[in-house]
Amino acid sequence: MPxxxxxxxxxxxxxxxxxxxxxxxxxxIAEREAVFHHYFRTAPFGGSFAIAAGLETALQxxxxxxxxxGDLEYLGGLRGNTGSALFPRRFLSYLGMLKFACHVDAVPExxxxxxxxxLVRVQxxxxxxxxxxxxxxxxxxxxxxxxxxxxxVCLAAGDAPVIEYGLRRAQGIDGGLxxxxxAYIGGCSGTSNTLxxxxxxxxxxxxxxxxWVLAFGNEREAFEAYARxxxxxxxxxxxxxxxxxxxxxxxxxxxxxxxxxxxxxxxxLDSGDLAALSKRARAMLDASGLGSTAIIASNDLDEYAIxxxxxxxARVGVWGVGTSIAAAKGQAALGxxxxxxxxxxxxxxxVPKAKRSEDxxxxxxxxxxxxxxxxxxxxxxxxxxxxxxHPPAGQWAGLGRSAGAGAEPVTLGGPSEDLxxxxxxxxxxxxxxxxxxxxxxxxxxxxxRIGRKALHVEPGADAVPFFTETGLxxxxxxxxxxxxx
Numbered sequence: 001m002p003x004x005x006x007x008x009x010x011x012x013x014x015x016x017x018x019x020x021x022x023x024x025x026x027x028x029i030a031e032r033e034a035v036f037h038h039y040f041r042t043a044p045f046g047g048s049f050a051i052a053a054g055l056e057t058a059l060q061x062x063x064x065x066x067x068x069x070g071d072l073e074y075l076g077g078l079r080g081n082t083g084s085a086l087f088p089r090r091f092l093s094y095l096g097m098l099k100f101a102c103h104v105d106a107v108p109e110x111x112x113x114x115x116x117x118x119l120v121r122v123q124x125x126x127x128x129x130x131x132x133x134x135x136x137x138x139x140x141x142x143x144x145x146x147x148x149x150x151x152x153v154c155l156a157a158g159d160a161p162v163i164e165y166g167l168r169r170a171q172g173i174d175g176g177l178x179x180x181x182x183a184y185i186g187g188c189s190g191t192s193n194t195l196x197x198x199x200x201x202x203x204x205x206x207x208x209x210x211x212w213v214l215a216f217g218n219e220r221e222a223f224e225a226y227a228r229x230x231x232x233x234x235x236x237x238x239x240x241x242x243x244x245x246x247x248x249x250x251x252x253x254x255x256x257x258x259x260x261x262x263x264x265x266x267x268x269l270d271s272g273d274l275a276a277l278s279k280r281a282r283a284m285l286d287a288s289g290l291g292s293t294a295i296i297a298s299n300d301l302d303e304y305a306i307x308x309x310x311x312x313x314a315r316v317g318v319w320g321v322g323t324s325i326a327a328a329k330g331q332a333a334l335g336x337x338x339x340x341x342x343x344x345x346x347x348x349x350x351v352p353k354a355k356r357s358e359d360x361x362x363x364x365x366x367x368x369x370x371x372x373x374x375x376x377x378x379x380x381x382x383x384x385x386x387x388x389x390h391p392p393a394g395q396w397a398g399l400g401r402s403a404g405a406g407a408e409p410v411t412l413g414g415p416s417e418d419l420x421x422x423x424x425x426x427x428x429x430x431x432x433x434x435x436x437x438x439x440x441x442x443x444x445x446x447x448x449r450i451g452r453k454a455l456h457v458e459p460g461a462d463a464v465p466f467f468t469e470t471g472l473x474x475x476x477x478x479x480x481x482x483x484x485x
Contacts, residue, residue: 008068008071010065010066010067011075013131013133013134013135014134017130017131017133020130021095024130030125030126030127031126031127032344033123033125033343034124034125034126034130034340034342035121035123035129035343036123036340037118037338037339037341037369038122038136038137038140038336039117039119039337040334040337042335045148045152045330045331046330047454047455048454049114050112050145051110051112051150051185052107052108052111052119052140053109053147053185053439054139054141054142054143054147055107055119055140056109057143058135059104059424059429061139062100062424066099067095072095075087075092075095076089076092100132100427101128101426102128102132102424103123103422104121105120105121105420106119106120109185109439109442110438110439111446112446112449112450116365117371117383118420119140120136120420129340133338137337142175142178142179142182142334143181143182143185144182145334146179147183147185147186149183149186150164150185150186151186151446152303153301153302153319154186154447155303155454156306157306157319160318161190162189162320163190163192163205163321164180164188164190164322165192165322166179166322166325167196167322167326169323171326176196176326177193177196180326181196184196184200184202184436186443187447189203189205191204192205200436201436206235207235207237207268207296208235209237210270212226212237213237214240219240219245219246220249220252223249223250224253227257234262234263234266235268235294235296236250237270238281243272243277244277244280247280247284247285254290254293255289263292263293264290265294266293266295267281267293267295267296268295268296269299270297270298275309275312278297278309278316282315294317296317297316297319298319298321301320301321302330303324303455304455306321307452307455341354341364341365341369342366342389354366367388367390368387369385370385370386371385371419372384372418372419373416373418373419374413374416375415375416381414
């Protein structure tokens with residue numbers, strides 16, 4: 001993860017994480033072993049799933065977590081309400097010697113996950129677990145949100161590739177880089193963001209802007225100039241003045257360029273009735289012998305617009321999607337949270353911890369949580385959220401979350417796998433970083449499994465072909481409620 005302006009990123013946190021850390025240190029409980037979980041309460045975009053992303057960015061941050069002299073000097077200059085130093089010097093010395101030493105288990109990037117399932121579990125000294133909360137939520141929440149949006153757009157696009165064009169509308173520099181990375185995991189075939197291409201190895205794609213056409217005397221002249229200048233990237237934007245006239249001129253230039261061994265790789269439609277124009281363009285290109293020339297469509301597209309266009313028979317070969325993906329159109333943020341679930345007492349005994357609330361959706365589940373995914377052949381059958389410190393004995397049974405009150409219990413058996421996997425032990429990486437292409441392949445595989453129906457969720461229904469069984473965890477929460485603070 002590139003550090004902005006060469007600065008340390010240890011202070012990428014909220015102030016209250018540091019004040020709580022100082023409090024733990026003062027109260028003598030900073031080194032107590034704790035367990036925290038990062039999860040989201042509700043699936044984004046009105047759907048029923050998310051695609052995990054951002055883990056590798058977060059692990060790089062944890063790898064580099066050190067408070068440098070400049071960080072400590074800044075913290076030492078902070079003042080409280082009375083004007084005195086907010087942090088004592090001895091605490092700052094403690095931070096200066098701190099080395100991240102927690103265990104981290106996480107769901108691999110590109111995995112389909114459901115609400116209330118931990119994406120990350122952090123176990124270690126209470127102070128350290130607390131200190132990393134904000135950064136983990138920042139990196140994983142945003143990238144998971146964007147990867148999910150990209151996956152939804154790619155689902156709607158079907159077999160046609162999607163190129164992410166969102167840098168100019170993204171939320172700042174790092175927002176643009178993170179969005180391009182997450183969009184690739186979610187299934188996009190490339191990006192217009194060249195820095196993301198350099199940093200992450202994502203294929204970079206692009207055409208030209210309307211300003212190119214306007215910079216020349218006329219559209220035909222502009223197309224011919226681009227064919228001369230970029231013979232290996234000849235994609236022409238045809239809607240600057242009149243789309244049909246632009247298509248005809250692009251065909252003329254494409255046929256002329258073919259005599260020189262230059263291929264018209266594509267034409268791009270960026271306005272107008274994209275369904276009607278793409279059908280006309282496809283017929284015109286095919287009739288001219290340019291059947292291999294792709295039609296690229298853009299113009300504030302999202303998964304719903306693409307579905308509507310496909311339903312009308314649009315002949316689009318490549319979709320260019322910008323704002324919708326990079327800015328996660330339709331949802332400002334993923335509601336990811338990070339909750340304390342276990343803490344050892346002074347005798348070393350695990351004590352369950354849970355948030356209780358009048359709003360049941362905001363209550364948390366105590367324990368060393370794990371997610372077990374059961375399989376029925378090549379199909380996922382169910383997810384079971386369970387406590388590793390009290391694993392269920394014998395059969396795994398409960399009620400599916402969409403089964404409704406009074407439904408018959410189901411028995412979960414057969415092949416299964418636990419989704420949270422070790423990635424750090426005592427602060428050291430224990431698993432190699434997955435290639436971004438591997439994470440993308442995993443996400444695409446999940447999209448093939450769940451299909452396009454996952455874009456539309458009826459109230460109270462699950463669009464994924466399996467459910468999360470939280471009954472055991474809920475009963476465990478009820479049993480431990482009297483002990484949980």
